[in-house]
Amino acid sequence: MSIAITTQIICFSVLSLVILIGAIGVVLLESIVYSAFLLGGVFMSVAGLYLLLNASFVAAAQVLVYVGAVNVLIIFAIMLVNKKEDLKPISDIKSRRIISTSICLTLLSLLIRVDLTNVWTLSSPQNSIGEESTIRIGEHLFSDYLLPFEVASVLLLMAMIGAIVLARRDVMSKDISTGLPVDQELIEKSSEPLLTNKN
Amino acid sequence: MSLESIPIQAFLIVSSALFCIGVWGLLNSRNAVRVLMSIELMLNAVNINLMAFSSYVDNNLIQGQVFTIFVITVAAAEAAVGLAILLSLYRNRVTVDMESFNLLKW
Numbered sequence: 001m002s003i004a005i006t007t008q009i010i011c012f013s014v015l016s017l018v019i020l021i022g023a024i025g026v027v028l029l030e031s032i033v034y035s036a037f038l039l040g041g042v043f044m045s046v047a048g049l050y051l052l053l054n055a056s057f058v059a060a061a062q063v064l065v066y067v068g069a070v071n072v073l074i075i076f077a078i079m080l081v082n083k084k085e086d087l088k089p090i091s092d093i094k095s096r097r098i099i100s101t102s103i104c105l106t107l108l109s110l111l112i113r114v115d116l117t118n119v120w121t122l123s124s125p126q127n128s129i130g131e132e133s134t135i136r137i138g139e140h141l142f143s144d145y146l147l148p149f150e151v152a153s154v155l156l157l158m159a160m161i162g163a164i165v166l167a168r169r170d171v172m173s174k175d176i177s178t179g180l181p182v183d184q185e186l187i188e189k190s191s192e193p194l195l196t197n198k199n
Numbered sequence: 200m201s202l203e204s205i206p207i208q209a210f211l212i213v214s215s216a217l218f219c220i221g222v223w224g225l226l227n228s229r230n231a232v233r234v235l236m237s238i239e240l241m242l243n244a245v246n247i248n249l250m251a252f253s254s255y256v257d258n259n260l261i262q263g264q265v266f267t268i269f270v271i272t273v274a275a276a277e278a279a280v281g282l283a284i285l286l287s288l289y290r291n292r293v294t295v296d297m298e299s300f301n302l303l304k305w
Binding site (some may be wrong): 019026050052058061076080083096103115129152166167 | 203205207209210212213215216217218219220222224226227228229230231232233235237240246247250252254255256258260262264267268269273276278279283284285287289293295
């Protein structure tokens with residue numbers, strides 16, 4: 001990395017602040033739409049961290065896949081299921097919050113303790129391939145990681161077919177059990193829920 | 200002593216904090232879409248960890264970057280299937296409240 005260390009530290013601090021504050025906003029904000037856009041900001045900052053780590057290819061993949069695909073998908077899902085609803089209050093919400101927050105804080109302190117006390121055996125920066133990382137990733141993908149690479153393509157195909165099957169409407173014109181014509185409209189009509197609440 | 204580069208611990212702490220925020224959101228969200236977002240946050244925390252180790256510990260072979268590519272692939276597939284499940288749940292239940300998905304509760 002040819003950037004001066006001071007610049008690196010400033011970039012790292014700004015990116016980490018954006019990541020952490022954005023992530024807290026994602027989980028805490030009332031409006032789900034704001035959360036989705038903040039999530040896009042978090043993904044972009046993570047891509048910035050990858051650039052600081054000399055990984056331009058992974059940073060580009062992060063921007064393309066996460067910001068370009070996953071985030072857009074999430075925003076589409078929000079548009080499709082966006083209905084104002086009054087959530088039923090939970091009686092023991094307070095104890096749940098306390099328990100989950102304490103679990104998370106314990107986990108965080110444990111992880112930070114491991115991060116700080118463990119002695120990492122770092123490799124010398126002379127061996128670093130630096131800007132050549134894209135070439136090295138290509139070599140890996142077509143030699144020792146060839147099988148996972150091909151399996152990943154099968155996984156993507158399965159995910160695509162599975163998502164289509166799960167999300168489509170019924171293609172038959174009549175309901176099998178009742179014989180009534182099936183609702184083929186694009187816009188969701190108000191209908192009786194198929195599964196009723198247990199309580 | 201002058202610093203040569205950012206210490207690896209800084210990256211690890213950021214990723215730990217991001218992971219814990221994701222866990223908190225996963226446990227406390229009532230909107231199913233927000234649960235999926237929390238899972239994406241946790242996957243990103245893991246990716247930061249992998250990238251930091253690949254850059255500091257294994258900076259010649261960078262196998263961590265290859266793993267990150269695979270994690271990104273799996274995360275994209277997971278998001279697509281998760282949102283499809285969410286859509287069909289919404290079609291059957293007309294809500295995205297996690298508390299109402301209690302069919303498997305005894």
